[in-house]
Amino acid sequence: MTEFSNQFSRRKFLLTVGASAVGSVLLKGCLGNPPDFADTAQVQQVVAANISPEQAPETTRVKLGYIPIVESAPLIIAKEKGFFAKYGMADVELSKQASWGSARDNVEIGSAGGGIDGGQWQMPMPHLISEGVITKGNAKIPMYVLAQLITHxxxxxxxxxxxxxxxxxxxxxxxxxxxxxxxxxxxxxxxxxxxxxxxxxxxxxxxxxxxxxxxxxxxxxxxxxxxxxxxxxxxxxxxxxxxxxxxxxxxxxxxxxxxxxxxxxxxNHPEEYFAMRADWVDKNPKATKALLKGIMEAQQWLDNFDNRQEAAKILAGRNYFNLPVAILLEPFQGRYDMGDGRKIDDQSMAPLYWKDEKGSVSYPYKSHDLWFITESIRWGFLPQDYLTKAKAVIDQVNREDIWREAAKEAGIAAADIPTSTSRGVETFFDGIKFDPENPTAYLKSLQIKRVKA
CATH class of the missing domain: 3.40.190.10 (Periplasmic binding protein-like II)
Structure with a gap:
């Protein structure tokens, strides 16, 4: 084993051991009474001992918004299981949003104004906020898409x-x-x-x-x-x-x-995403990667189906979803009673967070951003000529490069890091196909639409 490999393995061991201590402290704070001063000091000591200087985040504090649905699970699990703290982000505040409109309003003002720095988003909200399409006064609030949170x-x-x-x-x-x-x-x-x-x-x-x-x-x-x-x-x-x-x-x-x-x-469709205000990311690039590492580890933990019962208990808690655990358990295992006599028992149909049949769930493919924008044009939400600038907008908003950097720093296997920004041709249940190399052909193939194509 090379000297680098020895150092990396030792550091990974220390991070894992440290995470156990951090996780126990955080669970006290999140699920019971707030941690006392001694606990906070313990968190800081553990973090300081296990984060290499070159990866130490610029800040340990961030405020992330979420909506209480299963798409938010990686954020909640990263907080509750100590994965954020493991990478130095010991002061992550999760803020439940009353609605998607509230989340948009709160990211506009940022945490400094009492809002949020980023969090969980439907697509293409980060692009629409960046372009000032859905903001007050059409103000442009640049955002970065950093990871996909879930599929299904x-x-x-x-x-x-x-x-x-x-x-x-x-x-x-x-x-x-x-x-x-x-x-x-x-x-x-x-x-x-x-x-x-x-x-x-x-x-x-x-x-x-x-x-x-x-x-x-x-x-x-x-x-x-x-x-x-x-x-x-x-x-x-x-x-x-x-x-x-x-x-x-x-x-x-x-x-x-x-x-x-x-x-x-x-x-295996893309669902919701993790995105942040661009100014926060630009100011805190190491903290951004620390958040991504915590999310990636949470996604891997969630996709171990042996952990799904514990995950359901955490999510169902009063602080988060506030509902009976049973409502989450069966869908989390891919078991759906459809209510009309039809039943599904297939883990590949369950919410997936790290891998699906096509590969990476977490990686934010630019080809998926393009589908969301193309579908926006289909329904007249964006003008038809927007397609000519779509690639430039996606390149500005989608920061898959930061995801790659974080994955490499976290020791993610090369096989789990996509080599292309496109997942290729996508196929829908009615036989329609979306080729990201030719979105106009997709629009032409659709019978019902608001656009002439």
Whole structure:
């Protein structure tokens, strides 16, 4: 073994041992009483002893926003299991956001103004915030996409009254039902959690694949995740696109069923991402990589299915999701009772955080950014000529280079570090393909769209 390998192995051993001590201190603070002064000093001593000088973060403090759905799990687990602290980020504050709109508003003002420095995002929110498309006064707040947090973990939930009537994955008879409701002046009502981002895209893609125009044939609106169950109970909503645990909770409460998992619509699809304000990253490059290392380790821990029961208990806690552990357990294992007699038992359909059948989940492929922007153009959320500048915007916002640096510093195997910024051609459940080398061909292949292509 070379001298470098010996030093690296020793340092990795020290980091692992240190993480155990840090983790025990943090768990006291996060799950019980706040740590006392002695505990804080212990954290600092452990961190100082195990972080090499060249990788020591510029700050140990950061404020990250999250929404209580399974996409946030890597952030929560990195905090609770001591993975952030292991790499020197001992003062990570996780701030629960009331909605995606709140997260956007809070990242605009930053932690210095009482907001957040970054956190969990639907795509392409970081690009839209950077470009000033969805900010107050169209102010441009540059952001960097740093990692993908998860694949899968979303679904399309349908009110019980439509069970057995063909409102399902392929919408066998659903188009006729939607047409009748539209003619009667009582259009089918569906919701997502924020406009012009991925949970909006999932339900739009599903509807359009079934021949239903989401802008003209139904009433589609944004509703915060936490209101999905309440709205379904009162009968004011026919369908929802949202993240676990909400669709599954609708099934357990016997007020609806699952027409589709997004894993069925697009297997191994990109879901939500970790992104930060660019000014924070530029000021704290080592701290940024320390956060990424903690997230990567949390993602690997989560993808050990032996850990999923413990993960469910942590996430379900009062400080985070505040719901029964049972609501998370089965979906976390890839076991879905769809509520209509259909059952799925397949770990590859579960939320995945580190690896899926195509390879890396954590690495932020630029080709996926391009799909989100192309889909935005499809629905008229961005002008058609935006496609000509999409690559430049993606190159500015997507910092996969920082992910690579962090992965190498963390000792991630070369085989787990993608060599291309493109994952290649993507295939959807209706046979449509997206080739990142020719997004215009994808737009041309779509029957329902707002763009002329």
């Amino acid at each position: 973990g979303n679904g399309i939930a349908i009110a019980s009254k439509w069970q057995g009537q063909g409102v399902d994955l392929k919408m066998a008879q659903g188009k006729g039902i939607v047409s009748q409701l539209k003619s009667a002046g009582t259009p089918f009502k569906a919701a997502h959690t924020f406009p012009h981002v991925n949970q909006d895209f999932w339900i739009r893609y599903w509807l359009a694949a079934g021949g239903i125009d989401p802008d003209r044939d139904i009433n589609l609106m944004p509703v915060p995740s936490a209101q999905t169950v309440a709205n379904m109970k009162t009968g004011t909503m026919d369908a929802f696109s949202t993240g676990d645990p909400w669709p599954y909770r609708i099934v357990k409460d016997k007020i609806g069923y699952m027409a589709a998992l997004t894993a069925e619509i697009w297997k």
